[in-house]
Amino acid sequence: MLPEGEFEPGSVAEVYRLVDLVAKKLTRLQRQQIGLVELTPAQYSVLSLLWQRDGQQFNELASACCCSPSTITGVVDTLERKGLVARESNPEDRRSLLVRLTDEGRVMERATPGLDMMFEGCCEGLRRDELQQLSGLLSKLNDMIP
Amino acid sequence: MLPEGEFEPGSVAEVYRLVDLVAKKLTRLQRQQIGLVELTPAQYSVLSLLWQRDGQQFNELASACCCSPSTITGVVDTLERKGLVARESNPEDRRSLLVRLTDEGRVMERATPGLDMMFEGCCEGLRRDELQQLSGLLSKLNDMIP
DNA sequence: GAGATATACTTAGGAAGCTAATGATTAGCA
DNA sequence: TGCTAATCATTAGCTTCCTAAGTATATCTC
Numbered sequence: 155m156l157p158e159g160e161f162e163p164g165s166v167a168e169v170y171r172l173v174d175l176v177a178k179k180l181t182r183l184q185r186q187q188i189g190l191v192e193l194t195p196a197q198y199s200v201l202s203l204l205w206q207r208d209g210q211q212f213n214e215l216a217s218a219c220c221c222s223p224s225t226i227t228g229v230v231d232t233l234e235r236k237g238l239v240a241r242e243s244n245p246e247d248r249r250s251l252l253v254r255l256t257d258e259g260r261v262m263e264r265a266t267p268g269l270d271m272m273f274e275g276c277c278e279g280l281r282r283d284e285l286q287q288l289s290g291l292l293s294k295l296n297d298m299i300p
Numbered sequence: 301m302l303p304e305g306e307f308e309p310g311s312v313a314e315v316y317r318l319v320d321l322v323a324k325k326l327t328r329l330q331r332q333q334i335g336l337v338e339l340t341p342a343q344y345s346v347l348s349l350l351w352q353r354d355g356q357q358f359n360e361l362a363s364a365c366c367c368s369p370s371t372i373t374g375v376v377d378t379l380e381r382k383g384l385v386a387r388e389s390n391p392e393d394r395r396s397l398l399v400r401l402t403d404e405g406r407v408m409e410r411a412t413p414g415l416d417m418m419f420e421g422c423c424e425g426l427r428r429d430e431l432q433q434l435s436g437l438l439s440k441l442n443d444m445i446p
Numbered sequence: 447g448a449g450a451t452a453t454a455c456t457t458a459g460g461a462a463g464c465t466a467a468t469g470a471t472t473a474g475c476a
Numbered sequence: 477t478g479c480t481a482a483t484c485a486t487t488a489g490c491t492t493c494c495t496a497a498g499t500a501t502a503t504c505t506c
Binding site: 467 | 477478479480481482483484485486487488489490491492493494495496497498499500501502503504505506
Binding site for chain 1: 438
C-alpha cells in the first residue's frame with residue numbers, strides 16, 4: 155500500500171514503492187490462479203515449503219515466509235482443517251511441533267500449477283537478460299536488509 | 301509469503317520470490333519507524349496520498365494503493381476514529397465521498413519521518429547507478445503487469 | 447423518459463498479518 | 477545442581493486484505 159509520491163529517482167524509497175506495487179500485482183495474479191484449487195497465497199507458500207521438505211517447525215516456516223510465527227499458526231490451522239497437513243510432536247525438542255503433509259496434501263502438488271506457470275506470459279516485454287539482471291539486483295538488495 | 305524454492309534463474313517466479321521478500325522486509329522496517337507515531341503502513345500510505353493532494357475519492361485511494369475499495373473503507377474508518385481524516389460529500393457526484401484531512405491529520409505530516417528517512421542507511425552496499433537501474437527495471441515490469 | 451447497465455461506497459464473512467503476553471520446555475551458567 | 481534466561485508455539489486483540497452481495501446514484505439506450 156504505497157502512494158505514488160514524487161520520489162528522488164534512484165532512492166530506496168522509490169524502489170520500495172515499485173517493489174511493493176509489483177509484489178501486490180503478482181500476488182493478485184497468483185491469487186486468481188491458486189483460487190481455482192481453493193488455496194490462498196499463504197497456504198500455497200506453506201505447502202510449497204513442505205513439498206520441498208516435509209516435516210518442518212513453525213519457526214522455520216515463519217522465517218522462510220518472512221512472517222511472524224503466529225501467522226503460521228493460523229495458516230496451519232486452516233490447512234489442518236482442510237486435511238492437507240497435520241501437527242506432529244518433535245522427538246528432538248518437546249517445545250516444538252513439526253508440520254507434516256497428509257496424503258491429500260501430498261497429492262495436491264500435482265493438481266497445482268507452479269509459480270512459473272502462473273506468471274507465464276505476464277511479462278514477455280522483458281528480455282531474458284533484463285530479468286536476470288533484475289534478479290541479481292533484488293537478490294543483492296535482499297541480502298542487505300535485516 | 302514465499303518459499304525458497306529452486307527456481308529457474310531469471311524466471312518471473314524467481315523475481316516474484318525476491319520482490320515479495322524485499323517488499324516484506326522493507327515494510328517491516330517501515331512498520332517499526334511508523335509505529336513510533338502510532339500509524340500502520342496502510343494508514344501512512346493513505347495519509348501520504350492526502351498530504352500530496354487533499355480530498356480524494358475512495359476509488360482513487362484504492363487504485364493508488366493497489367488494494368480493493370473495501371480495504372480503504374476500513375483504513376479510513378480507523379483514521380477517522382483517530383481524528384486524522386473525515387468523510388465529506390462530493391458535490392460533483394453524490395455516489396462518492398471525499399476523504400479530507402483534519403487539522404490534526406495535516407499536522408501529523410511534520411511529526412512523521414518520510415520514506416527516505418526510514419530507509420536511510422539500509423542499503424549502502426548498493427551503488428547509485430545500481431539503484432537507478434533497479435528502479436528502471438521494476439518500473440518496466442510494473443507497467444507490463446495488469 | 448424509463449429501464450438496463452455501470453459506478454461508488456459499504457457490509458458481511460473469512461483469511462492473513464502484526465504485537466504482546468502466556469505456558470511449556472530447554473539451555474546457560476554460577 | 478538449581479536458578480535464570482532464551483526459545484517454541486499459542487492466544488488475544490487489532491488492523492488489513494480479499495470477494496461477493498447490497499444500496500444509492502449516474503449514465504446510456506431505446
